[in-house]
Amino acid sequence: MEEKNYILVTGGAGFIGSHTVVELIKNGKTPVIIDDFRNSSREMLNGIEKIVGSELIFHNIDVSNKNDLAAIFTKYSINGIIHFAADKAVGESVNNPLKYYKNNIGGLINCLECALEFNVENFLFSSSCTVYGDPEGSTTVTEESPQQDANSPYGATKQMGERILSDVVKSGVNLKVLNLRYFNPIGAHESGLIGELPIGRPNNLLPYVTQTAIGILEKLTVFGNTYNTPDGTCIRDYIHVVDLADAHVSGLDWLEKQSNSTFEIVNVGTGRGTSVLEIIHTFEKVSGKQLNWEFGVKRIGDVEQIFADVTKAKNLIHWDAKKSMEDAVRDAWNWEQKLRND
Numbered sequence: 001m002e003e004k005n006y007i008l009v010t011g012g013a014g015f016i017g018s019h020t021v022v023e024l025i026k027n028g029k030t031p032v033i034i035d036d037f038r039n040s041s042r043e044m045l046n047g048i049e050k051i052v053g054s055e056l057i058f059h060n061i062d063v064s065n066k067n068d069l070a071a072i073f074t075k076y077s078i079n080g081i082i083h084f085a086a087d088k089a090v091g092e093s094v095n096n097p098l099k100y101y102k103n104n105i106g107g108l109i110n111c112l113e114c115a116l117e118f119n120v121e122n123f124l125f126s127s128s129c130t131v132y133g134d135p136e137g138s139t140t141v142t143e144e145s146p147q148q149d150a151n152s153p154y155g156a157t158k159q160m161g162e163r164i165l166s167d168v169v170k171s172g173v174n175l176k177v178l179n180l181r182y183f184n185p186i187g188a189h190e191s192g193l194i195g196e197l198p199i200g201r202p203n204n205l206l207p208y209v210t211q212t213a214i215g216i217l218e219k220l221t222v223f224g225n226t227y228n229t230p231d232g233t234c235i236r237d238y239i240h241v242v243d244l245a246d247a248h249v250s251g252l253d254w255l256e257k258q259s260n261s262t263f264e265i266v267n268v269g270t271g272r273g274t275s276v277l278e279i280i281h282t283f284e285k286v287s288g289k290q291l292n293w294e295f296g297v298k299r300i301g302d303v304e305q306i307f308a309d310v311t312k313a314k315n316l317i318h319w320d321a322k323k324s325m326e327d328a329v330r331d332a333w334n335w336e337q338k339l340r341n342d
């Protein structure tokens with residue numbers, strides 16, 4: 001076995017995974033990436049290599065395959081795991097729940113079993129603000145805010161994933177877990193070499209905006225304008241994906257310093273809420289392009305407004321978001337243009 005401390009990054013070719021790999025390398029870590037490209041592309045790894053100027057360690061592995069996964073732990077001396085690999089389309093999860101339970105829960109269990117079998121103490125899990133459901137009363141959520149029943153199988157896998165991790169830590173094993181609840185990641189690396197690569201018609205707002213602006217899609221529909229918000233459209237906490245990636249580096253540093261088993265939850269957002277119309281106006285400002293959009297009916301299951309209380313992120317892992325909404329929208333647009341021109 002090689003004598004180096006490696007960080008296993010499952011789903012490292014994905015949107016958040018790829019940006020995290022870049023930040024890990026910039027901070028002196030050596031990621032071992034696994035991905036099966038079910039929702040990502042090898043191109044993303046080429047982009048990372050161009051940014052960091054070195055070759056990546058990569059294996060095409062499905063986390064659902066325990067034997068393949070265990071072989072990675074035999075080959076490398078893994079010091080920490082960042083577990084991104086999961087399916088994430090809310091609508092698809094309603095139509096195909098077993099896919100979500102199998103991959104998201106099965107994959108997590110395999111990673112945890114390997115962590116325990118190979119004595120890997122540091123575990124970072126990708127969770128989501130979806131676990132809060134529709135927050136009643138206050139729209140700013142802290143890690144202690146009550147959770148509603150998940151309204152999709154996808155959301156249920158994140159709630160269940162958190163529960164599994166917490167139960168495993170409580171069982172008395174040697175394991176330090178940091179559970180990061182992401183708000184809405186947007187943007188791309190400023191180089192334009194990596195970014196979001198939605199397969200098929202995008203579900204999320206920003207890729208829909210940029211694909212409309214570049215002419216792949218005809219028109220953006222804003223889902224609802226009668227919400228109880230200042231301009232009537234939904235409010236989210238959009239966070240630049242590079243800031244989000246940085247939270248993993250800070251989180252890992254924090255985990256490595258802990259001497260006892262622990263399970264902590266941290267919100268990763270900006271603490272600021274932005275409406276759909278504000279996003280459109282920011283896009284038009286930074287791109288100089290007029291976006292083709294119209295108001296449509298509300299999307300079923302949409303939360304009216306939610307954004308993060310980020311006090312704990314600052315105090316516990318000493319991280320906060322640095323980039324602005326303009327940065328995020330400009331980088332997303334730059335990425336879209338490079339993608340289509342190449």
Ligand code: UFG
Pocket residue numbers: 088090128129130155183184203204205206208220221222223224233234235236276299302303
């Ligand atoms: N929106 C539109 N038109 C579109 C797409 C989105 O108006 O074509 C609006 C939505 O109604 C919402 C906002 O843009 O108000 C953001 O929508 P996204 O789909 O980008 O993001 P969501 O907040 O709905 O979903 C995100 C993650 C999910 C996660 C969920 C938890 O993508 O994985 O947060 O709340 F489950």
